[in-house]
Amino acid sequence: MKIFVCVKQVPDAKDVRLDPVTNTLAREGVESIMNPYDQHALEEAVRLKEAHGGEVIAITMGPPQAEEILRLAISCGADQGVLVSDRAFAGADTWATAYTLEQAIRHLGSADLILCGKQAIDGDTAQVGPGLALRMQIPFITCVQKVRSCSDQAIVVERMMDDGYDVVEAPLPSLLTVVKDINEPRVPSLKGKMKAKKAEIQVLTATTINADPACIGLPGSPTQVARVFPPEARGERSVLSGTLDEQLDQLVEKLTPYL
Template structure:
């Protein structure tokens, strides 16, 4: 089975800053990590490969430094990494990103199963996975919490719902987006780290994937960010200090003042 896992390098959520001039996140001086949801997609892809055989290709769209997360993925069990990188991709919204990834998947070729994290923590839109499935005209299931059965022609999964879960079976090739409940990602092994260090990361440009200029980057994005701002604080705020017991007493005294 040929499995493609889409991963994204994102800013660490603990250190996110916005640039009011460009209306984008400021990445300068901010540590980058593999998107946490994508880490679970990677683990599921590697686990499926171990069960049924095949190959796991990790695919990422981003600047040259995104190669770091591809090597990390290889250290965790992926077989090869592909980076889609070109200045022409800058400013892409979720639609343009989905189109670009779809062209890259087609270039890689012969994908039986595509796995994505439910969403990226820097945008939280949860749109790229379904958008990618639409661009590739593939059946898909979102919010997958468990893989039940998989064969050469079909896969059966549990889809998380508010009141439980659905059991869904769909033909292959297909696309799944996964939630964190699906597994516990493994830690890279020493052997995996050595393999990742030597691995050759294939880099694809817009021309390499046959992307149309008016469908990528800012030009291919129907949506654009008009303004970003930090919400103004509302209401009064108090900070309590001291031991837990002292803070509780302070909180009780504060509440009493409103009764």
């Protein structure tokens, strides 16, 4: 089984702030990590490989330094890392990102399974997975919380819904996006780290994957970010005073409209 895992390098969310003067992201000193959901996608891919054989290819579209997360992926069990990187990809929205990943995966041959995270914790859209599946013309299931069984022909999974879950069967090839409930990602082994250090990361450019310039990067993106700004600050907080009983009475008074 040939499994592709789409991984994204993201800034560590707790450090991200908007510079109040310039309204640009203050990225200085912000650490980059593998998108947490993608770690779960990777772990699931490695488990499926361990159970059914095959290979796991981690793929990312990003700047040269995104190579780091590919090495991390290899240390956690991926067989290969592929970096799709080109200045021309800069500013891609989810439409252009899905197009680029599609071109890259097609360039690398066919996939039996593509795994993505439910969403990236920076863009937060959850749109790349479904978009990629549609482009690959394969079925997709989002928010998978468990893989129940998998054969060469089909996969049975639990798809998280707002009020529970559905048990869903899809033929292979398919694309799944996963939530964190699906597994507990392993920490890299020493042997894995050694392998990752030595691994050769394949780099694909816009030309290698034969990308249409009108479909990539900022020019290929239907959505445009017109403005970014900090969220509105919440109003002043009210102080409750007195003994605990008095504070509770004041609170219940304030809550009256909701009762």
